[in-house]
Amino acid sequence: MIPYGRHSLDASDLAAVVQVLEDGLLTGGPQVGCFEQALAQFSGAAQAVVVSSGTAALHLAYQALGLGPGDEVIVPAITFAATANAALYCGARPVFADVLADSLLIDPASVEACISPASRALVAVDYAGQPCDYAELSELAQRYGLHLVADACHSLGASYQDRPVGQLADVSCLSFHPVKPITSGEGGALLCQDAQLAERLRRLRNHGLDSDFAQREGWQYAMLELGYNYRLTDIQCALGLSQLQRLPDFIARRQAIARRYAAAFAALPAIQPLGLRPYRSHGYHLYVARLPGGAGRWFQPLRRLGLGVNVHYQPVYLHPYYQQLGYAAGLCPQAERAYTEILSLPLYPAMSDAEVEQVIHCLCQVGEEIGL
Numbered sequence: 001m002i003p004y005g006r007h008s009l010d011a012s013d014l015a016a017v018v019q020v021l022e023d024g025l026l027t028g029g030p031q032v033g034c035f036e037q038a039l040a041q042f043s044g045a046a047q048a049v050v051v052s053s054g055t056a057a058l059h060l061a062y063q064a065l066g067l068g069p070g071d072e073v074i075v076p077a078i079t080f081a082a083t084a085n086a087a088l089y090c091g092a093r094p095v096f097a098d099v100l101a102d103s104l105l106i107d108p109a110s111v112e113a114c115i116s117p118a119s120r121a122l123v124a125v126d127y128a129g130q131p132c133d134y135a136e137l138s139e140l141a142q143r144y145g146l147h148l149v150a151d152a153c154h155s156l157g158a159s160y161q162d163r164p165v166g167q168l169a170d171v172s173c174l175s176f177h178p179v180k181p182i183t184s185g186e187g188g189a190l191l192c193q194d195a196q197l198a199e200r201l202r203r204l205r206n207h208g209l210d211s212d213f214a215q216r217e218g219w220q221y222a223m224l225e226l227g228y229n230y231r232l233t234d235i236q237c238a239l240g241l242s243q244l245q246r247l248p249d250f251i252a253r254r255q256a257i258a259r260r261y262a263a264a265f266a267a268l269p270a271i272q273p274l275g276l277r278p279y280r281s282h283g284y285h286l287y288v289a290r291l292p293g294g295a296g297r298w299f300q301p302l303r304r305l306g307l308g309v310n311v312h313y314q315p316v317y318l319h320p321y322y323q324q325l326g327y328a329a330g331l332c333p334q335a336e337r338a339y340t341e342i343l344s345l346p347l348y349p350a351m352s353d354a355e356v357e358q359v360i361h362c363l364c365q366v367g368e369e370i371g372l
């Protein structure tokens, strides 16, 4: 099976992990700060705070921005459930905005229609690795006094108007799950400009304690607020740091595969790659195609041919849990229509040219079989 996504580890990644295991602290040690510094430098953000997952990053971002009961958070309908779930963790209510039909990025016009007196934050999800329309979204956030959060779990290494992901919102959340742009096993990070916000995030990551074990000089320490254990281990940070050195190569390879797909599918009207928006570079975490004949007709035949195609994503509010909370079907028509037509095709840096050609061949074959 050729999976839709997969990590890529080389000897340098393994050596970095082994070195920590042989003679480093396993957690709370120097790798944490090294990884944070490297992330900040890579993205041009002033501050980076690593945490145990992308979900933990979203949770801490919303909490540190003060979201709570009675507050509304605007999120796109097409995203991983965690973008919305983290609002529920804080007692806030996710409000789902529709997506643009061509790119499946959050639609600024739909965002404006979602704004109410209870709106506190707007979350831009850089779907598939393509940055959102940040000029329009920043303007809306400013006009209505909303915090702008980037769910950049797909897009580390991409940019918008020559500004790297990490500088495009008040706070940006990353994931280092194995299918994401770089991996630390599990892991995540927050990027921001504000040193006070970063200090609060570090405290929340460590139970709300005012200093962590390594920094502590005296015997006294204080828990100032209710926090969590969202720390990332030194083992994970060493892997993440090593992967970050390789990210430019990963992105170049992802972009090359995407170009090959686009060229191959240009002649096939039954397969429509998602649209590219201007003034930005795409990180191609996912390669999503629309299949106007209905993705359901392609899914099983492609799986039988050994392609690990997948669907990213079902509109979040259609999940049974959200239906029980009272969200009705029909809320976001573009998202619901897209959901019936999208498939993520295999794309990851370690894919060989032969595997890329095999994917194209399988799509052509299935297209012929089902008469599209």
Ligand SMILES: *Cc1c(COP(=O)(O)O)cnc(C)c1O
Binding pocket: 053, 054, 055, 056, 079, 080, 082, 083, 125, 151, 153, 154, 174, 175, 176, 177, 187, 188
């Ligand atoms: C992966 C992902 C998350 C959650 O990240 P984890 O590290 O798996 O917790 C959140 N949002 C989006 C858009 C994601 O793709």
